[in-house]
Amino acid sequence: MRYSALKILAEGLTGNRGWKPVWRTPEPKAEYDVVIVGGGGHGLATAYYLAKEFGITNVAVLEKGWLGSGNIGRNTTIIRSNYLLEGNQPFYELSLKLWEGLEQDFNYNAMVSQRGVLNLAHSDAQRDAYARRGNAMILSGADAVLLDRAGVRKLAPFLDFENGRFPIQGGLWQPRGGTVRHDAVAWGFARGADSRGVDIIQNCEVTGFTMQGGACLGVETSRGAIRAKQVAVCVAGSSSRVMGLAGMRLPIESHVLQAFVSEGLKPVIPGVITFGAGHFYISQSDKGGLVFGGDIDGYNTYAQRGNLPVVEDVCEGGMAVMPMIGRARLLRMWGGVMDMSMDGSPFIDRTGIEGLYFNGGWCYGGFKATPASGFCYAHLLATGGPHDTAAAYRLDRFRRGAPIDEKGAGAQPNLH
Amino acid sequence: MIIDHPLLGPRDAAEFTVLGDAALIHRPDGMAEGAEAAFHDYVYLRDNPAGLHRELWYHEQGDRSWLVVTRNTLTHEITEVALARDVARAEGRSR
Numbered sequence: 001m002r003y004s005a006l007k008i009l010a011e012g013l014t015g016n017r018g019w020k021p022v023w024r025t026p027e028p029k030a031e032y033d034v035v036i037v038g039g040g041g042h043g044l045a046t047a048y049y050l051a052k053e054f055g056i057t058n059v060a061v062l063e064k065g066w067l068g069s070g071n072i073g074r075n076t077t078i079i080r081s082n083y084l085l086e087g088n089q090p091f092y093e094l095s096l097k098l099w100e101g102l103e104q105d106f107n108y109n110a111m112v113s114q115r116g117v118l119n120l121a122h123s124d125a126q127r128d129a130y131a132r133r134g135n136a137m138i139l140s141g142a143d144a145v146l147l148d149r150a151g152v153r154k155l156a157p158f159l160d161f162e163n164g165r166f167p168i169q170g171g172l173w174q175p176r177g178g179t180v181r182h183d184a185v186a187w188g189f190a191r192g193a194d195s196r197g198v199d200i201i202q203n204c205e206v207t208g209f210t211m212q213g214g215a216c217l218g219v220e221t222s223r224g225a226i227r228a229k230q231v232a233v234c235v236a237g238s239s240s241r242v243m244g245l246a247g248m249r250l251p252i253e254s255h256v257l258q259a260f261v262s263e264g265l266k267p268v269i270p271g272v273i274t275f276g277a278g279h280f281y282i283s284q285s286d287k288g289g290l291v292f293g294g295d296i297d298g299y300n301t302y303a304q305r306g307n308l309p310v311v312e313d314v315c316e317g318g319m320a321v322m323p324m325i326g327r328a329r330l331l332r333m334w335g336g337v338m339d340m341s342m343d344g345s346p347f348i349d350r351t352g353i354e355g356l357y358f359n360g361g362w363c364y365g366g367f368k369a370t371p372a373s374g375f376c377y378a379h380l381l382a383t384g385g386p387h388d389t390a391a392a393y394r395l396d397r398f399r400r401g402a403p404i405d406e407k408g409a410g411a412q413p414n415l416h
Numbered sequence: 417m418i419i420d421h422p423l424l425g426p427r428d429a430a431e432f433t434v435l436g437d438a439a440l441i442h443r444p445d446g447m448a449e450g451a452e453a454a455f456h457d458y459v460y461l462r463d464n465p466a467g468l469h470r471e472l473w474y475h476e477q478g479d480r481s482w483l484v485v486t487r488n489t490l491t492h493e494i495t496e497v498a499l500a501r502d503v504a505r506a507e508g509r510s511r
């Protein structure tokens with residue numbers, strides 16, 4: 001079924017009786033060409049592009065819970081392509097371009113809203129670093145505007161410009177950045193994949209891999225064994241656990257990131273604003289809630305909840321940069337478990353085991369990557385080689401001395 | 417989380433910074449055969465278990481001692497805390 005304004009009108013006039021479930025609920029088959037493990041944003045996007053771009057439709061997506069139960073439904077919905085390094089920036093710019101055409105492409109309203117992303121600068125050194133980053137962005141075909149104090153003031157007059165510790169000196173602005181409704185992304189990709197024949201199987205946990213002679217022939221699941229020519233894992237915060245079932249140790253630790261939303265307010269925050277010096281970032285949802293967050297908690301965890309010291313730290317950061325939000329009441333807070341990698345960058349790669357592929361290590365930045373991650377993973381599965389923009393995301397890059405470390409923090413996941 | 421410091425008693429985890437897996441105590445011998453591969457695994461690969469995890473915590477806002485904290489990564493429950501120095505010695509390190 002194609003969605004359109006006409007369809008809404010017709011359904012409205014006939015009692016809304018013609019709407020169908022957005023995807024089917026099939027039983028798993030005994031064998032597929034490709035089995036994708038993990039029905040988050042990346043798994044669903046991979047299935048969608050496999051079917052749409054490469055014509056591979058004998059595909060199943062196995063999800064242990066329900067679609068949207070992982071980080072795709074927990075993130076703060078920010079999209080941007082404001083990276084510095086060559087291994088990253090072209091990939092994230094591809095992703096932003098895919099976001100720009102996504103809703104027409106998969107015929108689903110994902111509320112892609114390019115309201116701009118502003119990173120605040122508080123010192124000459126930080127402004128220099130942003131000038132360099134902006135140039136790297138422009139070289140990759142992205143947009144970037146270096147703002148002085150007056151420019152920032154025009155966008156966000158309510159910031160505390162005279163903050164004693166971190167006075168605002170300027171900022172780096174990416175007008176094409178913004179937010180997207182996260183769960184609609186999962187649903188849109190799911191619908192697009194399903195309608196092209198992909199089986200989306202919820203409540204189906206992968207509990208092991210079927211191995212023979214060093215090759216992976218399929219998966220064992222809570223709903224029986226399923227054979228596959230290719231097994232493509234993308235389970236976000238559970239990567240170490242799942243790849244551990246195949247005997248692999250990864251350059252990854254699992255960490256929790258918390259997020260917060262306030263009561264609904266009239267529009268006050270124009271786009272996304274990040275205050276890196278104080279570990280705080282914020283945007284405002286279409287419903288009016290202030291959506292904000294800060295740093296990861298910093299210790300290994302698989303509990304989808306964090307602790308109070310970080311809550312306090314995030315709120316202090318918010319009060320420091322925009323004191324006006326102090327009287328807004330918090331409605332909800334939650335946490336999501338993410339793969340934190342050794343250089344803060346992800347992996348899209350084959351493994352040493354034939355037939356087994358891995359996509360993970362997305363840290364706190366994998367939502368914006370969703371379309372490009374799916375596109376590049378599908379490219380790898382279908383063609384056997386990496387997509388140009390994802391060629392650096394190899395598992396052996398540490399061994400080769402080629403980490404992609406945006407922050408220059410070294411092999412310390414909780415600092416990325 | 418409250419960490420029961422062996423010398424100072426119960427302290428708020430916010431006083432500490434975390435380094436990660438306590439296996440980092442066992443730095444490979446750089447002169448040994450196969451040191452390069454051993455160092456790759458030591459620096460970059462982690463077990464990252466769901467369940468009990470022994471990890472190094474540093475009492476930065478306190479007495480600046482290193483602790484080995486045994487913590488459940490599914491529940492955040494802390495079951496054992498020891499001075500890293502004692503653990504390292506007991507596991508055969510000279511200091």
Ligand SMILES: Cc1cc2nc3c(=O)[nH]c(=O)nc-3n(C[C@H](O)[C@H](O)[C@H](O)COP(=O)(O)OP(=O)(O)OC[C@H]3O[C@@H](n4cnc5c(N)ncnc54)[C@H](O)[C@@H]3O)c2cc1C
Nearest residue numbers: 038040041042064070071072075076078206336366367368
């Ligand atoms: C609080 C928070 C805020 C964030 N904010 C942003 C942001 O603003 N911008 C941004 O770009 N990124 C952000 N991120 C990061 C982003 O959400 C993730 O990097 C991204 O969603 C991960 O990919 P995914 O959607 O495929 O993950 P998920 O949705 O977590 O998908 C993985 C799926 O695998 C399933 N699974 C696990 N184990 C198994 C198994 N054994 N068998 C079957 N299925 C299994 C899980 O149930 C899960 O549904 C944020 C993350 C968090 C937690």
